[in-house]
Amino acid sequence: MLPRYSSVPRSEQKERSHNKSKWKYSLFPESDQKKISTRTVFADDSDDEKISIPPKLSNFGSALLSEKEKDKENINGNNLFKTSPKATIKPSSLNNDPYYGSINHTAGNTYASIHSGDPSQSTLFAHYRGHQQPSMTTMNSTGLPDKDGNGFENSFQKIKNMQQSMREELTSRHAERRSRRFLNSSRKEFLGPAKRAPTLSPESLDHRFSSTVSGNNTNNNNNNTSGSFHHTRTESPEEKLSQSEIELGDLNPVQYLKRYDLPSSELPRISRLYFEKQKPRKLELAKLKQEILRENRTSSNGINGNGDQDIHIRRENSLSAATQPRRKLSDTSSRNIFQRAFSSPVAQSIDSQKNILADKLPLKHSEYDSYAYNNTPMHSHRKREALANIDINRNSNEQFYEPEPKRHKYLDEFHNDNRDNSYKSESKGHSLFGNNHVTNIDNDHNRDDKSFFLERLSPELPRVALPTRSSVIQENEFHHREPPKPPVVKKVEIVEPEKKADSRGKNSNNESFARRNVTTVNDMEYEKIELLGRGGSSKVYKVKDNNNKIYALKRVVFDEFDDSSVNGFKGEIELLNKLKDKTRVVKLFDCEMEHGVLYLIMECGDHDLSQVLSQRAGMPLDIEFVRYHAREMLKCVKVVHDAGIVHSDLKPANFVFVKGILKIIDFGIANAVPDHTVNIYRETQIGTPNYMAPEALVAMNYTGQNEEDKYKQNRWKVGKPSDVWSCGCIIYQMVYGRPPYGGFQGQNRLLAIMNPEVKIIFSEKTANDEPVPRSILETMKACLLRNPDKRLTVEEVLNSFFLKPVMVTPFFIRDLIKNAVRYGADQKEVSGEKVEELADDVLSRLADIRL
Numbered sequence: 001m002l003p004r005y006s007s008v009p010r011s012e013q014k015e016r017s018h019n020k021s022k023w024k025y026s027l028f029p030e031s032d033q034k035k036i037s038t039r040t041v042f043a044d045d046s047d048d049e050k051i052s053i054p055p056k057l058s059n060f061g062s063a064l065l066s067e068k069e070k071d072k073e074n075i076n077g078n079n080l081f082k083t084s085p086k087a088t089i090k091p092s093s094l095n096n097d098p099y100y101g102s103i104n105h106t107a108g109n110t111y112a113s114i115h116s117g118d119p120s121q122s123t124l125f126a127h128y129r130g131h132q133q134p135s136m137t138t139m140n141s142t143g144l145p146d147k148d149g150n151g152f153e154n155s156f157q158k159i160k161n162m163q164q165s166m167r168e169e170l171t172s173r174h175a176e177r178r179s180r181r182f183l184n185s186s187r188k189e190f191l192g193p194a195k196r197a198p199t200l201s202p203e204s205l206d207h208r209f210s211s212t213v214s215g216n217n218t219n220n221n222n223n224n225t226s227g228s229f230h231h232t233r234t235e236s237p238e239e240k241l242s243q244s245e246i247e248l249g250d251l252n253p254v255q256y257l258k259r260y261d262l263p264s265s266e267l268p269r270i271s272r273l274y275f276e277k278q279k280p281r282k283l284e285l286a287k288l289k290q291e292i293l294r295e296n297r298t299s300s301n302g303i304n305g306n307g308d309q310d311i312h313i314r315r316e317n318s319l320s321a322a323t324q325p326r327r328k329l330s331d332t333s334s335r336n337i338f339q340r341a342f343s344s345p346v347a348q349s350i351d352s353q354k355n356i357l358a359d360k361l362p363l364k365h366s367e368y369d370s371y372a373y374n375n376t377p378m379h380s381h382r383k384r385e386a387l388a389n390i391d392i393n394r395n396s397n398e399q400f401y402e403p404e405p406k407r408h409k410y411l412d413e414f415h416n417d418n419r420d421n422s423y424k425s426e427s428k429g430h431s432l433f434g435n436n437h438v439t440n441i442d443n444d445h446n447r448d449d450k451s452f453f454l455e456r457l458s459p460e461l462p463r464v465a466l467p468t469r470s471s472v473i474q475e476n477e478f479h480h481r482e483p484p485k486p487p488v489v490k491k492v493e494i495v496e497p498e499k500k501a502d503s504r505g506k507n508s509n510n511e512s513f514a515r516r517n518v519t520t521v522n523d524m525e526y527e528k529i530e531l532l533g534r535g536g537s538s539k540v541y542k543v544k545d546n547n548n549k550i551y552a553l554k555r556v557v558f559d560e561f562d563d564s565s566v567n568g569f570k571g572e573i574e575l576l577n578k579l580k581d582k583t584r585v586v587k588l589f590d591c592e593m594e595h596g597v598l599y600l601i602m603e604c605g606d607h608d609l610s611q612v613l614s615q616r617a618g619m620p621l622d623i624e625f626v627r628y629h630a631r632e633m634l635k636c637v638k639v640v641h642d643a644g645i646v647h648s649d650l651k652p653a654n655f656v657f658v659k660g661i662l663k664i665i666d667f668g669i670a671n672a673v674p675d676h677t678v679n680i681y682r683e684t685q686i687g688t689p690n691y692m693a694p695e696a697l698v699a700m701n702y703t704g705q706n707e708e709d710k711y712k713q714n715r716w717k718v719g720k721p722s723d724v725w726s727c728g729c730i731i732y733q734m735v736y737g738r739p740p741y742g743g744f745q746g747q748n749r750l751l752a753i754m755n756p757e758v759k760i761i762f763s764e765k766t767a768n769d770e771p772v773p774r775s776i777l778e779t780m781k782a783c784l785l786r787n788p789d790k791r792l793t794v795e796e797v798l799n800s801f802f803l804k805p806v807m808v809t810p811f812f813i814r815d816l817i818k819n820a821v822r823y824g825a826d827q828k829e830v831s832g833e834k835v836e837e838l839a840d841d842v843l844s845r846l847a848d849i850r851l
């Protein structure tokens with residue numbers, strides 16, 4: 001059976017167990033005994049690892065040996081047990097106590113006996129070997145029975161005593177560890193989270209010495225061994241003296257060392273002293289903290305009465321007290337925050353508690369303030385509240401004495417002869433500092449209280465003369481920034497346009513008419529959308545009716561025109577009504593003429609041909625574009641001519657595209673051509689010179705001899721060929737970019753048109769050096785012949801090669817050539833007339849060919 005307490009490693013124990021037979025004769029070699037005995041020296045009581053080690057086996061043997069030695073010494077009258085002067089337990093008392101006596105004997109003499117090499121010990125072991133003792137637990141230092149036969153009983157008793165003493169030792173050590181942990185933890189609580197080296201105060205050390213140390217210290221003269229269960233450090237009398245002389249003042253240990261140029265080895269001792277001096281104050285602060293927390297818990301319950309909020313406050317309480325990091329606020333800003341934080345009702349109650357506690361506890365105001373603000377449950381709550389009221393754009397000093405912005409209103413009211421009323425309202429909760437709790441001190445009568453309050457709020461502030469209420473008002477009146485004025489809202493007056501009397505005398509009182517710019521034609525309302533264009537005598541609007549259908553509204557004011565003009569527009573209406581079923585003529589839906597104004601509701605076009613040509617200006621010649629638009633234009637003219645009407649004012653602006661179909665508009669100067677005549681005669685020259693035919697202008701140069709001739713002079717002959725001339729001019733513009741006489745300006749243009757000597761140039765190339773197809777050239781020449789009788793009709797132009805080209809395949813050309821050659825070879829001689837005949841025949845057939 002192995003001993004119960006063993007310092008031998010398990011592996012070694014196994015080995016020894018394996019070699020159990022050896023143990024019977026030699027439990028430990030002498031070297032091992034020395035080693036083990038050395039291990040039993042508890043030189044450092046601070047090492048937990050060593051403390052946790054159970055008492056060593058060798059202690060038993062040593063104790064036994066020491067008992068033997070003790071007996072020997074007692075016999076010799078030489079007591080080896082000596083205590084140090086510092087030992088609090090007297091040797092005499094220890095000797096009287098059987099447990100302590102045993103311990104002390106062991107402590108005092110164990111190792112000396114081992115190292116002494118006393119032959120008796122060997123004899124002892126040999127003796128046991130001789131008795132075949134199986135275990136150390138049965139050993140007895142005085143194992144041999146005495147003459148009375150009491151030797152075994154005594155040895156068992158002593159072993160029991162030693163076991164008891166060991167237990168006592170363990171208990172004391174554990175108690176010491178617990179106390180040390182408690183001390184460390186409580187010190188941590190006092191000192192905050194920062195870790196510091198574990199040091200003990202002299203008092204606590206003394207206390208520990210008195211409670212746990214029960215043996216000699218290292219200075220014991222007895223054999224220079226550790227000699228005690230604890231190798232604790234104690235101060236010498238000199239150290240004690242010097243500690244009492246140390247006055248740290250406001251210095252911390254390091255600063256103290258530097259100040260008095262002390263060696264760093266003195267740092268632990270000074271530190272212990274430093275923390276000991278801190279201890280009472282920390283305890284007071286801890287008590288204060290507990291008390292404040294308790295008080296606030298009760299007060300917050302009373303004030304809020306709201307379960308959720310209470311929980312929240314309690315949580316904040318615990319958090320702020322235990323875990324909330326300390327935030328360092330600048331002096332002034334923190335003061336401002338705290339000052340504003342006191343404005344809440346909860347803070348007010350805390351403030352009252354603060355007054356009570358401050359009277360009870362011997363703390364400085366600064367300590368109290370910092371502690372209260374940082375640890376009260378409403379701390380973070382008030383911080384948030386305070387921060388919400390801080391204007392970061394103002395400096396802290398201004399904020400301290402400046403009331404909150406809404407107090408400006410109060411000050412203004414106060415200043416405006418409402419002092420009495422404002423003063424009353426102040427007592428109801430308003431104040432210069434915006435705080436309920438300072439209401440009562442915010443007047444001249446309670447100035448002492450106010451000073452006290454501000455001192456407590458800002459103990460570090462220089463004591464300046466506190467402003468009275470009136471001075472603060474003055475200050476605010478002259479030095480503080482005026483509150484920003486509300487933005488000036490521009491009043492936009494909507495002036496309704498003066499209701500003009502409608503020219504027709506109706507709808508003048510119709511509000512919707514004025515409001516929505518509505519024109520009524522034959523009791524139908526048309527709202528104007530946009531202006532489409534304007535002519536020499538009219539404006540044309542894009543309008544919509546009540547069903548949102550789009551129309552073109554042409555409005556002509558007749559005030560500026562003579563009767564002929566009026567008749568001309570009346571004729572236009574007649575012609576439009578006559579052609580209302582023609583797809584190539586813009587439709588007239590409604591018309592009304594009253595009070596000198598003509599309203600025409602027409603089909604609305606998307607854009608006119610002049611806009612299209614302007615859009616293509618400068619672009620390369622596109623034969624197909626010219627062909628398509630020329631054909632579309634001539635189709636419109638053909639419809640008019642087929643209706644026996646001469647337009648007389650054809651120009652690109654008078655053709656509009658309505659959903660992709662070109663339509664002709666503006667029959668203002670058009671006249672119905674009597675069936676029996678080709679031409680009509682006008683008494684006034686109307687039209688656009690660029691597109692006017694020469695015959696319409698020839699009469700200007702006509703100089704007759706008699707009255708009849710003079711009459712004829714003022715009548716211009718116009719007819720269908722004039723419209724063909726105009727169409728020739730438009731085609732010419734599409735090819736060359738401008739009308740035939742567009743190079744002339746003003747009056748010269750008219751003269752050039754009338755002058756037969758001024759020939760129109762048909763260039764084979766455009767200004768961009770693009771070739772102009774022959775078919776186009778021929779068609780243009782046929783339309784722009786000076787002699788109207790020789791001009792092509794509209795139908796002929798539409799059937800021209802240009803507008804109606806013949807398309808053949810290469811096979812057709814090849815076959816045609818083959819046939820022509822064979823015919824010539826067979827005939828041997830073919831006249832010119834025969835060739836022309838053949839050509840006409842081919843051409844006639846080509847017209848019927850549909851590819």
Ligand SMILES: Nc1ncnc2c1ncn2[C@@H]1O[C@H](COP(=O)(O)OP(=O)(O)OP(=O)(O)O)[C@@H](O)[C@H]1O
Nearest residue numbers: 533534535536537538540552603604605608653666
């Ligand atoms: N039904 C319509 N749809 C779209 N636009 C139109 C319509 N009627 C006229 N316009 C536009 O209004 C412009 C002027 O129209 P119109 O030529 O009929 O007026 P006008 O007084 O006869 O002009 P002018 O006497 O010079 O020929 C046209 O060039 C055209 O652009």
